[in-house]
Amino acid sequence: MSNRIQSIRGMHDILPEHTPHWQHLELVIRNLLTAYGYSEIRMPIVEKTELFSRSIGEVTDIVEKEMYTFEDRNGDSLTLRPEGTASCVRAGLEHGLLHNQQQRLWYVGPMFRHERPQKGRYRQFHQVGIETFGFQGPDIDVELIAITARLWKELGLKDVRLEINSLGSLEARQDYRDVLVTYFNDHINDLDEESKRRLETNPLRILDTKNPDMAEVVKWAPSLLDYLDTESRDHFEEKKACLEDLGISFVVNPRLVRGLDYYSRSVFEWITESLGAQGTICAGGRYDGLIEQLGGRPGGAAGFAMGLERLIGLLEEEGNLPEAPPADAYLVAVGEGVARPALVLAERLRDQLPGLRLIMNSGGGGFKAQMKRADRSRAAWALIMGEDELAEGKVTLKPLRGQDVEQLSLDHDELLARLSNWVKA
Secondary structure (H helix, E strand, O other): OOOOOOOOOOOOOOOOOOHHHHHHHHHHHHHHHHHHEEEEOOOOOOEEEHHHHHHHOOOOOHHHHHHEEEEOOOOEEEEEEEOHHHHHHHHHHHOOOOOOOOEEEEEEEEEOOOOEEEOOOOOOEEEEEEEEOOOOHHHHHHHHHHHHHHHHHHHHHOOOEEEEEOOOOOOHHHHHHHHHHHHHOOOHHOHHHHHHHHHOHHHHHHHOOOOHHHHHHHHHOOOOOHOHHHHHHHHHHHHHHHHHOOOOOOEEOOOOOOOOOEEEEEEEEEEEEOOOOOOOEEEEEEEOHHHHHHOOOOOOOEEEEEEEEHHHHHHHHOOOOOOOOOOOEEEOOOOOHHHHHHHHHHHHHHHOOOOEEEEEEOOOOOHHHHHHHHHHHHEEEEEOOOHHHHHHHHEEEEEOOOOOOOOOEHHHHHHHHHHHHHOOO
């Protein structure tokens, strides 16, 4: 029986061979959001449980089944955050960022939900979230979608489609809820057990069922778009017109309702067919009532979140992930009294060539062993300092990757000049 401790089910290590993919994706996202004028905010991973039960909704799957909740030593109920919007609103209210202000904020980090792990859905997953506050019109909704459309373009993603809908105002949604309950009660024998439970708590979620046996009854359910209030309908029509002006294709999906109670009016999802059942790679919309729900003054709010694991998976499917750049050089230090001067040389090169990717041999070893390490590092060049080179104040520069250059013996200034040309190139 093994005594080794393994990672928790659904919580995965990201290994060195994969971290360059994450760094690439995060850098593209960071640069894009900076260009649009968004500022990064960082919130705690652990929050009071009440924050999520009040914002997400007591009868949602997340709150009822999926949250990692525990009591701390003071008897307070705490939860590992299952999503970021509620935390961002809490932070904005706590630090006075929202009243009579406009904010464009974003964050990245791990979220936690106790779900059944499957491809693209894990118990610890990573999200980038974008939240905007103080904007009432549809223009900010369109900006959020434009950001994501530009991101897919910069990442080289093609197999994605945009679906949009409007949930209307709270009052309009309540009227629709009554109509929907009547309809589904008339077809109660066609509902699965989960949908029967939702009929009493959150009937709109029945529209989002993944059960193929219910496709027909859901297809003929009344459409929420027929029950929109005038203001929500105008908002939605303006949003569609702006998307058309920008050349962003979309499909109106009246069954798109989102799984969180705080959404209102506009909602949207970007979907791919390349990831199987877990096809949503980005989702969001408006949540104008959430600020008041958490103790603030009413105000416009809209945002979206995207799962990095799913984006990484999609980029891998489409072959759009770059490899990590190899080292420029590997410094081989062999012989009596060579290691310390080699360290000094390595730091001098790093001081004077900030872009240089240089690996210094550590742990000793003979010449053959160090050259094997140099080759395995994928470095373009070996810098060899032995006893003879040390005595002469020189370094041997040896090509490792078939460069059309002969092995050279250079003093330190000559080496610096030559490396400088390659680093700049």
